[in-house]
Amino acid sequence: MWGNNWNWSEALTQFQMRLGAPEGAARLVAYGLGAVVLVTIALTLVLFLIWVTRKVVSRIQDRLGPNRLGPYGLFQSVADALKLLTKEDITPRNADVISYNLAPVFDVFGVFLTLTVVAWAPGLIGADLNIGVPFLVALGAIGIMSALMAGWSSSNKYALLSGFRVVAQLLSYEIPMVLSMFLPVLLIGSMKLGTISASQSLYLFGFNLGLGWTVFIMPAAALIYFISALAEAEQTPFDLLEAESELIAGFHIEYSGMKFAMFFLAQFMNSFFLGAIAVMLFFGGYQGPFVDQLPILGAFYLLIKAMLVYLVTQWIKGTFPRLRVDQMMQFAWKVLVPLVLALVLWQMIVMKIFSSSWMQDVSILIGNLVVGGVVLNVISNYLRRQKVVTKRAFEPKSLIGVMEPVVSSGD
Amino acid sequence: MLQNYLFVLILSTVALIIPVAAIVLGHFLGPRRPDPIKTATYESGVETIGDTWVQFRAQYYLIGLIFLIFDVEVIFLFPIALAFERLSLLSTLAVVTFVLILLLGLLVEWRKGALEWE
Numbered sequence: 001m002w003g004n005n006w007n008w009s010e011a012l013t014q015f016q017m018r019l020g021a022p023e024g025a026a027r028l029v030a031y032g033l034g035a036v037v038l039v040t041i042a043l044t045l046v047l048f049l050i051w052v053t054r055k056v057v058s059r060i061q062d063r064l065g066p067n068r069l070g071p072y073g074l075f076q077s078v079a080d081a082l083k084l085l086t087k088e089d090i091t092p093r094n095a096d097v098i099s100y101n102l103a104p105v106f107d108v109f110g111v112f113l114t115l116t117v118v119a120w121a122p123g124l125i126g127a128d129l130n131i132g133v134p135f136l137v138a139l140g141a142i143g144i145m146s147a148l149m150a151g152w153s154s155s156n157k158y159a160l161l162s163g164f165r166v167v168a169q170l171l172s173y174e175i176p177m178v179l180s181m182f183l184p185v186l187l188i189g190s191m192k193l194g195t196i197s198a199s200q201s202l203y204l205f206g207f208n209l210g211l212g213w214t215v216f217i218m219p220a221a222a223l224i225y226f227i228s229a230l231a232e233a234e235q236t237p238f239d240l241l242e243a244e245s246e247l248i249a250g251f252h253i254e255y256s257g258m259k260f261a262m263f264f265l266a267q268f269m270n271s272f273f274l275g276a277i278a279v280m281l282f283f284g285g286y287q288g289p290f291v292d293q294l295p296i297l298g299a300f301y302l303l304i305k306a307m308l309v310y311l312v313t314q315w316i317k318g319t320f321p322r323l324r325v326d327q328m329m330q331f332a333w334k335v336l337v338p339l340v341l342a343l344v345l346w347q348m349i350v351m352k353i354f355s356s357s358w359m360q361d362v363s364i365l366i367g368n369l370v371v372g373g374v375v376l377n378v379i380s381n382y383l384r385r386q387k388v389v390t391k392r393a394f395e396p397k398s399l400i401g402v403m404e405p406v407v408s409s410g411d
Numbered sequence: 412m413l414q415n416y417l418f419v420l421i422l423s424t425v426a427l428i429i430p431v432a433a434i435v436l437g438h439f440l441g442p443r444r445p446d447p448i449k450t451a452t453y454e455s456g457v458e459t460i461g462d463t464w465v466q467f468r469a470q471y472y473l474i475g476l477i478f479l480i481f482d483v484e485v486i487f488l489f490p491i492a493l494a495f496e497r498l499s500l501l502s503t504l505a506v507v508t509f510v511l512i513l514l515l516g517l518l519v520e521w522r523k524g525a526l527e528w529e
Contacts, residue, residue: 039425090445091445127414155463157452158453168471182488186495189495191492254452258437258441330526338517344488352500
């Protein structure tokens with residue numbers, strides 16, 4: 001059944017045709033079923049992700065987090081969704097109604113379409129588009145557009161400021177992200193995410209270990225992708241769009257009820273699936289031991305790896321200070337873009353000079369180690385400076401020394 | 412190949428229906444009692460002064476332009492990646508020159524101060 005060219009939609013269509021359905025209808029039903037299953041998986045995943053986020057951030061901050069509804073508070077997000085469903089839907093008086101209402105729909109739409117090219121297992125991929133990677137880039141632009149639409153149409157100064165920051169931040173980090181996605185594409189020679197995942201196998205004595213991950217060859221590309229994806233997903237060191245202390249909630253400040261929930265949904269899905277894309281491009285996708293024997297294991301590998309990436313982003317969320325706008329912009333344009341362009345150049349030259357793939361891999365790795373070193377150096381320098389500043393600002397003189405013993409009034 | 416795009420079409424229909432359905436459902440399930448205070452612009456409890464759509468800094472426009480140039484050029488790179496194995500030495504040189512021009516453009520923008528953000 002799981003042959004070399006096995007494909008879920010073909011199998012479903014064949015199955016229905018054997019039952020006597022005409023081909024066109026069978027294909028439509030198969031695709032419709034696939035779409036509904038994918039969207040259901042994503043929605044369930046989001047309910048779980050919200051719980052994971054709240055739990056992890058609470059533990060980092062030494063709190064308990066949700067713990068009332070269901071085992072370990074697992075049903076808290078279900079209850080929240082129900083509550084949001086019954087909230088009043090307030091439209092601000094001055095809002096531009098059409099784009100105000102369309103923005104949350106587009107935001108969710110763009111993220112749902114990402115599911116098309118997620119390769120869960122061999123042959124288990126929504127549609128293995130031959131333009132997979134640029135398709136993802138195009139979908140990212142829908143997210144940017146909807147955030148700008150929301151910021152502009154809310155008729156609120158906070159929302160508008162946040163909309164400007166959307167332009168500045170998301171557009172700036174789009175460039176290093178796309179360029180770092182280009183590097184594995186150049187190495188593998190395919191834009192299909194299914195092919196990219198499949199080619200990251202590692203055969204040892206005819207057994208697929210599934211550990212031929214591109215991250216071993218290009219760690220710097222993975223690092224740059226991860227940083228830019230953090231910015232694209234509006235996660236913490238780059239959460240300027242919704243900096244609570246400056247802009248209250250950012251571009252969705254005027255949204256309530258289900259419209260707000262849609263932005264929330266899109267953001268969680270976006271941060272998870274950006275991680276899933278990182279996994280497919282750099283961390284082997286569905287590859288893992290025994291995946292050739294039991295292909296459905298691939299879906300578990302993909303989910304586990306993507307969840308680990310997600311946990312790292314939450315860890316960063318709990319520990320890193322927010323960047324200033326100018327620092328954020330400079331980091332994108334003056335550090336990430338030139339470095340990733342240099343990587344592209346280096347990889348192109350190396351792939352033409354050396355004909356053996358062994359030499360290519362080693363020299364790409366050397367280039368990546370240099371670039372990764374530079375990036376890490378910039379980050380650690382920044383953090384060291386930041387530490388000095390916060391210490392001066394907040395360090396108490398001496399907590400215990402100041403406290404004086406209570407003198408009894410002596411009566 | 413085109414069948415793949417049929418799937419994209421069907422998925423986008425589902426992806427449009429779900430948020431629209433959720434919002435419409437929420438619209439009917441929730442209460443609807445608008446009043447002038449509630450529908451006023453929320454600016455931390457302070458009365459809004461002036462028009463919301465204020466002038467914005469030209470810098471944002473500049474960043475948008477730089478992004479546009481880079482994004483278009485990056486999209487040109489993707490087809491090259493697919494054909495890279497078969498490229499002759501001369502065309503490889505052309506591609507490398509293309510990336511070098513990109514880098515040069517970035518340097519020019521840097522020198523001109525387009526990347527500064529105060």
